Amino acid sequence: MDYVPYAVPFFLLAILVELTYGFLKQNNTYRLNDAISSLFMGSLRTANKLIFIGVGGYVFYLIETNLSLWRMDGSSVFTWIFAFVVYDFFYYWFHRISHERQIFWASHVAHHQSEDYNLSTALRQTGTGALLTWVFYMPVFLIGVPSYVFVSVASLNLIYQFWVHSEHIPKLGFYEWVFVTPSNHRVHHAQNDEYIDKNYGGVFIIWDRMFGTFKEEDTKIPCIYGIRGPIRTFNPIWANLHIYVQMLKDIWNSKSLKDKLYVPFARTGWRPSSLENDTFKDDFDPNLFKKYDPQSSQKIKFYAFVQFIVLSFVGLIVLESGIFEYSELCIIIGMMAFTMFCTAAWLDGKNAYKSESLRLIVLLVLGVYALSNPLNYQLALGLFIYVALNLFALPILKPSIN
Known part of the structure; x- marks a missing residue:
């Protein structure tokens, strides 16, 4: 279990x-x-x-x-x-x-x-x-x-x-x-x-x-958290994929076949010999470290929190119910990821109005499609209510971004 x-x-x-x-x-x-x-x-x-x-x-x-x-x-x-x-x-x-x-x-x-x-x-x-x-x-x-x-x-x-x-x-x-x-x-x-x-x-x-990999915490050396070469975004999609993308770039740009084949299995941070000067990691200096913390309004933060509550419900209740086919699961998870992408853009201080509008249009289409099956009427109703609430929120969020 x-x-x-x-x-x-x-x-x-x-x-x-x-x-x-x-x-x-x-x-x-x-x-x-x-x-x-x-x-x-x-x-x-x-x-x-x-x-x-x-x-x-x-x-x-x-x-x-x-x-x-x-x-x-x-x-x-x-x-x-x-x-x-x-x-x-x-x-x-x-x-x-x-x-x-x-x-x-x-x-x-x-x-x-x-x-x-x-x-x-x-x-x-x-x-x-x-x-x-x-x-x-x-x-x-x-x-x-x-x-x-x-x-x-x-x-x-x-x-x-x-x-x-x-x-x-x-x-x-x-x-x-x-x-x-x-x-x-x-x-x-x-x-x-x-x-x-x-x-x-x-x-x-x-x-x-x-x-031989143990190290005791030293109270005289405060821990600085995060990774070297920070991603500088709250986007969960990029957070999951950025190293894969970097590896693919290295494979594509490397001039050596041996290096191309070695990239996935190399030690972390290794670069092909022809790209060694093209570093994607910052030199780490604890005295210069500053957390990534773009400013966002309280309205955007509240909106992000509500989206988290909704997505948690979808993830824990809807998907775990076992009533969806594989293709339907892929669509639902894809829309969850799209919602996270848009919400993270607001938190990054970006204007996500266009991507949010596209997301809501797609959700509206999915809601109409769900109406074709009488068993999905409640699902469609839930989607329509969710889209309506998001449409109400968008004009409030847009002025929050300079």
């Missing part, structure tokens, strides 16, 4: 609690634009896993039914504990290579782009992870872990990782030696020279201690 959907309401409640605590302590770690961007990406990941998870699931099924050495007893407590620990071991190596090799970093980078560190950052998940992640967990099925146990421990691992994304929790003494904590995970998200590419464990930090 995947426990993550059941945990989402508690995630959102915890974010509200952390936000309130930060205000009371006069140490707020949230910016609405950054938090909405992270939450958008979490919603997009929840939605598109319904499309992308098929390949990995099919491979797991083939291994479990034809290639596993034996089948462990799913009713045994030992099986669950063993699977939980083994999953985290393979997660460590998947996570580590996701920082060290470009094709995997292209997916994982989305989680590290936030320049804030709070519980909303935990929900900032890649939308393309399901394409390659499954490769690292094939051994789990080879040694006989039942698929339902695997899904369960994987979701528990992810749920555990949520709480460690906080600046408000100090070091936790002996607990720090064995488990991933807010302190040692802050190091993982930092781009400081002293901290970068450390602490890859999901639940257990012992893997990092064993394999």
Whole structure:
């Protein structure tokens, strides 16, 4: 069983609690634009896993039914504990290579782009992870872990990782030696020279201690969050794709066939020899670092928050209902992504009036199409009401952009 959907309401409640605590302590770690961007990406990941998870699931099924050495007893407590620990071991190596090799970093980078560190950052998940992640967990099925146990421990691992994304929790003494904590995970998200590419464990930090990738947080060196070569946008589509685009450019522009073939498998940040002077990363200087924070009106921020609520409802309730065909899922997820794109443009300080107008026209057409099936009348009505409310908001938003 995947426990993550059941945990989402508690995630959102915890974010509200952390936000309130930060205000009371006069140490707020949230910016609405950054938090909405992270939450958008979490919603997009929840939605598109319904499309992308098929390949990995099919491979797991083939291994479990034809290639596993034996089948462990799913009713045994030992099986669950063993699977939980083994999953985290393979997660460590998947996570580590996701920082060290470009094709995997292209997916994982989305989680590290936030320049804030709070519980909303935990929900900032890649939308393309399901394409390659499954490769690292094939051994789990080879040694006989039942698929339902695997899904369960994987979701528990992810749920555990949520709480460690906080600046408000100090070091936790002996607990720090064995488990991933807010302190040692802050190091993982930092781009400081002293901290970068450390602490890859999901639940257990012992893997990092064993394999030489552990770094303790130094209170004299504040963590600076984000990535080198920041994307300077809250657009979740570009956030998911920008490294893939850069790799394709390098493959296209490189003059060496060897370099072209090597680009996806190269160490993160590597450039073809003919393009070494064409860097896309800024030289990092902690004294000059400044967060990306374009100004936007309170109206735009409120509009973005409402869009997040709507998209969360669509992602958690509508898509999880199981009533849509594959083609319909693709359309719904595509429109979710389009909505995020437009909303992020407002948050970036851009005038998204034209793209918003196009989005609403497409939604209106989809609503009319839905009327062709009597079973979709309620869906069509919901779309028409949503479009009407957005049309009311657009004239209010447009003057907010200089």
